Amino acid sequence: MARIQDPRENAPEINLISMVDVIFLLIIFFLFVSEWSNFDNFAPVRLPEASQAKTDPMPAPGRIVVNLLANGTFMVTGSALDFPALKSMLAAECALSRRLNEGKNHVSLTIRADEAAPSGALRRLFILCLDPQIGITEMYISAYQPESKG
Amino acid sequence: MKWKLRTLFEAHPEIHTPLTSLIDVVFLLIIFFMFNQFKRTEGELVARLPRESGVVPSAIEVERIAPSEIRVRLGLQAGVAQYEINEEKCRDRKAFEMEFVRRSGGAAEKDASQRPLVVIDFADEVPVGVTVWVFDFAKSIGLEDVSFAMPEPKGGAQDAAGRT
Numbered sequence: 532m533a534r535i536q537d538p539r540e541n542a543p544e545i546n547l548i549s550m551v552d553v554i555f556l557l558i559i560f561f562l563f564v565s566e567w568s569n570f571d572n573f574a575p576v577r578l579p580e581a582s583q584a585k586t587d588p589m590p591a592p593g594r595i596v597v598n599l600l601a602n603g604t605f606m607v608t609g610s611a612l613d614f615p616a617l618k619s620m621l622a623a624e625c626a627l628s629r630r631l632n633e634g635k636n637h638v639s640l641t642i643r644a645d646e647a648a649p650s651g652a653l654r655r656l657f658i659l660c661l662d663p664q665i666g667i668t669e670m671y672i673s674a675y676q677p678e679s680k681g
Numbered sequence: 682m683k684w685k686l687r688t689l690f691e692a693h694p695e696i697h698t699p700l701t702s703l704i705d706v707v708f709l710l711i712i713f714f715m716f717n718q719f720k721r722t723e724g725e726l727v728a729r730l731p732r733e734s735g736v737v738p739s740a741i742e743v744e745r746i747a748p749s750e751i752r753v754r755l756g757l758q759a760g761v762a763q764y765e766i767n768e769e770k771c772r773d774r775k776a777f778e779m780e781f782v783r784r785s786g787g788a789a790e791k792d793a794s795q796r797p798l799v800v801i802d803f804a805d806e807v808p809v810g811v812t813v814w815v816f817d818f819a820k821s822i823g824l825e826d827v828s829f830a831m832p833e834p835k836g837g838a839q840d841a842a843g844r845t
Binding site for chain 1: 699702703705706709710712713716720721722723724725726727728755803804805806807808809810811812813814816817820821829831832
């Protein structure tokens with residue numbers, strides 16, 4: 532005798548645990564990708580702490596990040612540069628910006644300097660920015676924001 | 682409670698908790714919170730350089746030190762940072778902080794144009810951490826106009842400074 536099947540017996544169900552699992556995996560994946568997509572975050576730099584450091588949610592498009600390592604080496608987009616190479620790279624970027632913006636230089640510089648790096652290297656970078664070929668007037672010094680206590 | 686659960690599972694052996702998936706989710710949560718814990722928020726201190734090089738007082742003028750200027754000199758001796766304000770040596774960081782606040786004269790309450798200019802002059806070997814700390818400290822007590830002293834450019838007695 533044929534049995535009448537209750538439709539609820541084979542009703543599809545959503546496995547919530549697996550779904551949460553996948554969602555968390557996706558969140559972690561995107562977190563890591565967004566972090567690692569920036570080459571500059573790979574530089575072995577321990578930034579100083581500054582209470583007045585503010586985060587910029589919308590950094591200007593023409594911003595160049597220069598890492599200054601503890602031994603005084605400059606690093607841009609993951610590769611170490613000596614001073615003349617850094618100078619020619621900045622000069623080329625500024626020349627391009629001037630050509631695209633009717634003579635105005637829209638390049639700004641973010642310096643991610645290790646807290647143990649010699650300040651002399653920082654000064655050399657400032658002097659470089661004042662070079663007429665480069666002429667970067669807007670600079671940002673990266674620092675960790677103090678961790679909130681309590 | 683425990684015996685009630687046991688009797689429930691004994692009565693209905695088809696009921697089970699998917700432990701593997703649960704552990705999976707718990708581990709993912711641990712990874713997520715660990716990632717957030719070790720990630721430190723990065724901020725930026727704005728430092729604007731002059732459009733033309735050499736904004737600042739000449740080397741001779743700098744020697745005299747204008748009353749509205751606080752010149753901080755940073756050095757390093759036997760691995761310890763040395764602080765000097767307007768040619769006056771400070772014993773340690775604490776003394777430097779107190780002297781700096783005293784000389785700023787309640788800058789936070791003053792009009793922006795009345796606030797003294799801070800020039801940070803650092804020796805090459807001073808760690809960036811110390812320089813940034815002074816820069817940050819000046820800003821925290823309301824001194825927004827902070828410059829970095831530069832060596833004299835060749836052929837002129839001008840002292841270029843990075844002004845903020």
